[in-house]
Amino acid sequence: MIAITGLSKARNGAAVLADVTLRAGEGEVTAIVGPSGGGKSTLLRCLNGLETFDSGEVEIAAHRMRPGPHPPRLLEAVRRDVGMVFQQFNLFPHLTVLENVALGPRVVARVPADEARRRALAQLDRVGLAAFAAARPATLSGGQQQRVAIARALALAPRVILFDEPTSALDPAMAAEVMETIVALAGGGQTMVVVTHDHAFARRAATRVVELVAGRITRVGPPAAVLASPT
């Protein structure tokens, strides 16, 4: 499902990712932890083609990415099969909640508008927000907006979802509600990679924890083993 082999990337002559090798099977939940600046976001962005890399290989959802610029058709395929949820929800403020969620199916998967809206509503229902379909994102709480962003990712039925610190911008109560949504997805067998500073969350949701320090994997294993004694 995910196979990262010898992935390296430098920016301005400094290594950001150094020989990262990692595998994750279908249904696995991989948590990535580690200090700020360690390359966690860069690694996630390499996984969905948002960034190029210098050497190594990334295989994800049956797509294979190589060093350098990715062909547009490969990128399109990767974006369809690999969803991403960011720290700052990144919803379109001028669109309704439903339109935000329906946009991916319409534009990326070229689903007819009616069908896209039907799918969007089903995913909003799944995250408990069907009642907010007609609202603008700004009228929702941060936690609700992040759940809309999760519904938006789900609307493309991605094979993998990448989360980059999905609860970091939220107060504890809202973080908890978003966490429950992600834990439920994990329980349903959704393959995902979650960058998080929340070790309690990683313990609950992850099948495996990877610690990334200065672009290198320093620890990898079951949550209890990796999170027990931080380096």
Ligand SMILES: Nc1ncnc2c1ncn2[C@@H]1O[C@H](COP(=O)(O)OP(=O)(O)O)[C@@H](O)[C@H]1O
């Ligand atoms: N757009 C960018 N331009 C230049 N340097 C960047 C950019 N994004 C991140 N970096 C640098 O790359 C390194 C890894 O950053 P990042 O992947 O964001 O780490 P993390 O997500 O673990 O905090 C850091 O040294 C950071 O300063």
Ligand SMILES: [Mg+2]
């Ligand atoms: Mg980051």
